[in-house]
Amino acid sequence: xxxxxxxAHNIKDTVSTIxxxxxxTASHFMRKPYTVQYPDRMxxxxxxxxxxxxxxxxxxxxxxxxxxLACERACPIDCIVIVADKDQQTRQLLLSQFDIDIAxxxxxxxxxxxxxxxxxxxxxxxxxxxxxxxxxxxxxVKDPVIAYKAKKGPETDPRIAPILSRGMAYxxxxxxxxxxxxxxxxxx
Amino acid sequence: xxxxxxxxxxxxxxxxxxxxDLVAAIVVFVMSLVVFLAIALPFAGxxxxxxxxxxxxxxxxxxxxxxxxxxxxxxxxxxxKIVCKEDIVPDEADARLxxxxxxxxxxxxxxxxxxxxxxxxxxxxxxxVGILYMTAVTALTVVGVLMAGWASNNKWSLIGGVxxxxxxVSYEIPAGLSIFPVVLMTGTLSMxxxxxxxxxxxxxxxxxxxPFTFVAANILxxxxxxxxxxxxxxxxxxxxxxxxxxxxxxxxxxxxxxSMAEWGNLFIIGAIITTLFLGGWQFPHVxxxxxxxxxxxxxxxxxxxxxxxxxxxxxxxxLPRVRIDQLMTACWKYFVPISFVNxxxxxxxxxxxxxxxxxxxxxxxxxxxxxxxxxxxRVIYYLRRSQMEVYLxxxx
Numbered sequence: 001x002x003x004x005x006x007x008a009h010n011i012k013d014t015v016s017t018i019x020x021x022x023x024x025t026a027s028h029f030m031r032k033p034y035t036v037q038y039p040d041r042m043x044x045x046x047x048x049x050x051x052x053x054x055x056x057x058x059x060x061x062x063x064x065x066x067x068x069l070a071c072e073r074a075c076p077i078d079c080i081v082i083v084a085d086k087d088q089q090t091r092q093l094l095l096s097q098f099d100i101d102i103a104x105x106x107x108x109x110x111x112x113x114x115x116x117x118x119x120x121x122x123x124x125x126x127x128x129x130x131x132x133x134x135x136x137x138x139x140x141v142k143d144p145v146i147a148y149k150a151k152k153g154p155e156t157d158p159r160i161a162p163i164l165s166r167g168m169a170y171x172x173x174x175x176x177x178x179x180x181x182x183x184x185x186x187x188x
Numbered sequence: 189x190x191x192x193x194x195x196x197x198x199x200x201x202x203x204x205x206x207x208x209d210l211v212a213a214i215v216v217f218v219m220s221l222v223v224f225l226a227i228a229l230p231f232a233g234x235x236x237x238x239x240x241x242x243x244x245x246x247x248x249x250x251x252x253x254x255x256x257x258x259x260x261x262x263x264x265x266x267x268x269k270i271v272c273k274e275d276i277v278p279d280e281a282d283a284r285l286x287x288x289x290x291x292x293x294x295x296x297x298x299x300x301x302x303x304x305x306x307x308x309x310x311x312x313x314x315x316x317v318g319i320l321y322m323t324a325v326t327a328l329t330v331v332g333v334l335m336a337g338w339a340s341n342n343k344w345s346l347i348g349g350v351x352x353x354x355x356x357v358s359y360e361i362p363a364g365l366s367i368f369p370v371v372l373m374t375g376t377l378s379m380x381x382x383x384x385x386x387x388x389x390x391x392x393x394x395x396x397x398x399p400f401t402f403v404a405a406n407i408l409x410x411x412x413x414x415x416x417x418x419x420x421x422x423x424x425x426x427x428x429x430x431x432x433x434x435x436x437x438x439x440x441x442x443x444x445x446x447s448m449a450e451w452g453n454l455f456i457i458g459a460i461i462t463t464l465f466l467g468g469w470q471f472p473h474v475x476x477x478x479x480x481x482x483x484x485x486x487x488x489x490x491x492x493x494x495x496x497x498x499x500x501x502x503x504x505x506x507l508p509r510v511r512i513d514q515l516m517t518a519c520w521k522y523f524v525p526i527s528f529v530n531x532x533x534x535x536x537x538x539x540x541x542x543x544x545x546x547x548x549x550x551x552x553x554x555x556x557x558x559x560x561x562x563x564x565x566r567v568i569y570y571l572r573r574s575q576m577e578v579y580l581x582x583x584x
Contacts, residue, residue: 011522018507023563025246025506027570032579035250 039127050124053173055107057125058100060140061163065119067093067147071111079104080111080120084147093147102128103136117148118167219312223301232297232452233263239451239501241582246505250584258583267444275440278341285339290438290445292332297449299325300456305379307469307485309478318379319367322460323360326415329449330356333424336446337434348433351512352417352424358519359414359421365527366408369401369534370394370464373544383468388488391549395465396556398548400533405465407523407530409496412457414515417450418500420507421515458496459489466492 038046050056067084083097112121130136148160155161197211237252237259244251252259277283303318305311315321330353337349371377373394374385386393394401414421425433435446462468469485510518537545571578 019563020566021506022502023566024570025502026563026567027574028248029242029246029502030567030571030578030580031248031574031576033245033250033584034248037250 047124047126052124052170053122054124055109055122057102057123057128058105058111058138059121059123059125060098060100061119061121061167062095062098062140062145063119063160064117064148064164064167065095065098066117066150067095068116070114070116071120074110074114076108076110077104077106093149094144095141095147096144098140100138100140101136102138103133112170115167115171117150117164118170119148121167121170216312220302223304223312224298228298228301228452228455229448231455232448233267234260235451235454235497236266236447237262238498239504242498242501243505245582246502253584270444271441273440275442276437278437280341281437282339282341285335286437287442289332289336289339290442292335293329293449294332294445296326296328296332297452297456299328300459303379304456304459305383305463305468306489307482308380309482310486311380314378314380316381317377319371319377319382319460319464322379322456323364323367326453326456327356327360329415329453333434336438340434340437342437344430344432344436345434348424348430348436351430352434355417355421355423355515356415358516359411359523362407362519362523362527363411363415365524365531366404366411367464368531369404372531372534372538373397373401379463379468383463383470386467386470388467388470388472390467390556391546391553392470393465393467393549396549396552397544398534398537399552400530400537401465402552403526404530404534405461407527408464409457409461409499411519411523412460413500413503414519416453416457418454419504420510422509423512423515426509454497454500455493457500458493461496462489462492466496468492 036042047056067082069082069084072078072080072082079101081097081099081101082095084093084095086092087094107122109122112118115121128136155164197208240262241251241253241259252262255261255265277286300322302312303315303321305314305318333352333356334349337345337347337352340346370382374382376382376385382394390396395405396402417424423433424430425435430436435443438446469489471481471484471488473481474484475481
């Protein structure tokens with residue numbers, strides 16, 4: 001290739017590639033941006049789009065907590081502190097403290113797998129930012145409560161029944177070994 | 189301006205027998221302040237926001253849209269923030285030069301506004317060497333940039349400064365040579381004179397006067413981008429290699445001076461190209477009202493300039509940064525020889541058709557429309573191929 005034709009070829013190449021490149025970017029200019037404007041300009045809250053078994057911040061349904069301490073034992077980093085004492089007069093198990101330190105929690109899910117009633121479970125909530133470590137400790141017991149005692153047969157108390165059924169559904173999803181797994185979903 | 193001042197003095201606005209020179213000086217000073225504070229500074233600010241939005245959309249992002257309606261006040265927020273920052277002078281720096289450099293860069297940014305032809309009467313000083321003055325004072329940037337690079341006592345800054353100097357000095361040649369064809373055709377260097385040599389219709393613009401001026405316009409635009417350190421020629425502040433080049437050690441309002449000059453220069457580039465090749469403020473004579481006519485001309489001029497500013501943002505989002513050897517090759521092996529060909533070609537053209545060739549204007553304009561049509565067709569092709577939703581709404 002002679003020098004002159006190479007020179008002309010370079011100019012032609014430059015002009016045509018810039019022309020084509022500008023056309024590509026112009027077409028991008030007219031497309032809808034992909035950006036998701038989290039958190040305030042969303043069509044639906046992110047929390048509502050997450051699956052039922054999403055491992056968000058832990059929550060306890062004290063109404064169905066049996067006080068068995070299985071979660072406290074299961075927790076590998078001791079972020080759960082439970083104080084459960086037997087009341088000498090009424091012979092009932094009394095929960096006087098149930099704290100979960102969200103700052104320590106590593107969202108492994110071992111506590112919720114150990115729970116017999118699905119009382120302790122992950123929620124889809126994940127926005128835990130706060131100003132102090134102290135405020136990240138979730139204290140679920142305000143006043144001492146009587147621990148739940150499983151009955152034979154279905155739950156009769158209309159207040160507790162829906163919470164229990166939700167807890168069992170949570171366990172059934174795939175926490176319990178041998179539990180029913182939802183179709184098409186593999187355990188993580 | 190002179191007639192305006194004389195009319196003002198004659199009308200007795202400053203009392204009887206005012207000291208004429210003093211009044212004229214004050215009026216010019218006030219007008220300069222108005223042009224600078226009301227046009228140049230807000231433009232430099234707003235264009236940063238526009239650029240970020242345009243750039244974001246090309247990259248399928250949103251860009252700043254939280255401060256004010258659609259993020260419009262982002263530039264004010266950024267400005268307030270940067271002015272509040274500490275003004276640091278490094279221990280090992282040459283403090284006096286270090287402090288002086290941003291002023292020189294700002295000076296190179298403010299001086300061109302004196303000959304900015306906004307409309308047929310809105311021009312601070314219609315110098316008879318207007319365009320020469322324009323190129324001369326914009327080249328002052330190199331002094332400030334080199335000073336900043338040297339005084340920072342930092343290797344990144346120094347390399348950035350030297351690169352910038354090399355770049356500006358090299359590209360000054362094709363830029364200057366690309367102005368010559370227009371000067372040959374009009375026989376004047378005055379900004380208003382050059383604009384008056386063109387018509388309002390595209391076929392009477394110097395861009396379409398003959399093939400040489402068309403090439404000259406493109407070379408001038410690219411060289412100006414290189415002189416303003418814009419992508420793809422932003423080697424002096426190549427982030428990946430030089431952090432921020434000559435501005436590495438700067439902070440606070442001194443840094444703001446550099447970035448403001450950089451973005452404000454986009455307007456000056458656009459104004460030079462508009463004046464020389466795009467017919468400036470020329471607008472069909474629709475009314476005898478001088479004020480209305482001037483407003484229409486101002487709008488025409490601004491639209492043309494803003495289109496060129498948009499084009500530079502678009503180029504910035506499209507083209508990758510060139511290497512330093514490619515930069516120099518492009519300048520010395522391509523732009524400079526082609527500029528000489530343009531100059532001689534135009535000289536021959538003017539010798540053959542001293543009053544211009546009207547038919548060529550129409551042919552060139554038709555060719556430009558055809559080129560635009562091909563371009564739109566390519567854009568539609570890429571849009572179709574991507575199978576993406578077309579979203580022309582600028583707000584999001």
